[in-house]
């Protein structure tokens with residue numbers, strides 16, 4: 329009955345979750361490489377070895393840009409944690425399984 333839902337939202341959300349993990353790792357790497365370069369340059373380091381973090385930064389930024397796309401349509405996801413794709417409208421984040429409780433009475 330519901331077997332044709334295999335290629336539905338679950339697959340998109342699983343793919344999005346995987347991409348979000350990769351994006352978090354890449355963001356951490358980018359931040360630490362930028363800090364490394366900033367500290368090295370402000371300390372007056374002018375070395376051949378600065379090309380390594382600079383090159384790694386370029387490669388990781390390109391990979392992050394390539395990775396951070398909608399699993400359904402391939403559009404670049406601009407926001408940090410979008411709920412829906414702006415291109416095809418696919419739901420990216422799975423709804424919270426735990427019911428919200430204890431909020432300040434939102435309505």
Ligand SMILES: [Zn+2]
Nearest residue numbers: 398401413416
């Ligand atoms: Zn999309």
